[in-house]
Amino acid sequence: MKKITLFSDGSALGNPGPGGYGAILRYGDKERIIRGGEAHTTNNRMELLGVIEGLRALKEPCDVTIISDSSYVIKGINEWLEGWIKRNFAKVKNPDLWQEYIRVSAPHRIEGVWVRGHNGHIENEQCDVIAKEEAEKFKKGLNN
Numbered sequence: 001m002k003k004i005t006l007f008s009d010g011s012a013l014g015n016p017g018p019g020g021y022g023a024i025l026r027y028g029d030k031e032r033i034i035r036g037g038e039a040h041t042t043n044n045r046m047e048l049l050g051v052i053e054g055l056r057a058l059k060e061p062c063d064v065t066i067i068s069d070s071s072y073v074i075k076g077i078n079e080w081l082e083g084w085i086k087r088n089f090a091k092v093k094n095p096d097l098w099q100e101y102i103r104v105s106a107p108h109r110i111e112g113v114w115v116r117g118h119n120g121h122i123e124n125e126q127c128d129v130i131a132k133e134e135a136e137k138f139k140k141g142l143n144n
Contacts, residue, residue: 001063001109002027006054008068009117009127010046011135019043020134021050022127025057032057037134046131047073048097052104061107069117069124077101077112 005026012019020037034053037046047070055064068074076084076098085102089095115121117128 001061004058004062004064006051006064006066007123007127008047008050008054008066008070008073009124009131010043010048010050010070011128011131012041012043012046013132013135013139016040016042018135018138019046020131020136020138021046021053022130022134023050023054024123024127025054026123033130035130035134037131037138039138044070044072045094045097046135048076048094048101050127050131051077052097052101055101055104055108058108061109063109064105064111066110066112067115067121067123068112069115069121069128071114074112074114077110 006023008023010021018039019041023034025032034057036053047068051066051073084092084098089098092098115124117124
């Protein structure tokens, strides 16, 4: 299996408000940037959507290390998801996205790693800039 690193971040201008996500997929010395957003969303939805869209871009099963500053996403992946599935996502926020995460992550081996945000982690800072740019596009109506 290819070893992939997926760096991801999300942003919402207001919570809810216009939002964006940015992800960097890295395989060896190759990188691909994934970006997007929504007109009315939350920060947590964008954090998770960045991971989902990064995984969706993979064309074959991979060994994926997801690096994010979102405790919600990393704890969801590493700790909470199994219990949420057993409870059929009762009282879970964003069940639609978590179910999509399950679908797109199924072919892969996933490890989630939390990093402190705005702490000089180069790729996390890059993803943050991309996510904010995407959110600004939606705020200004430039997302066409």
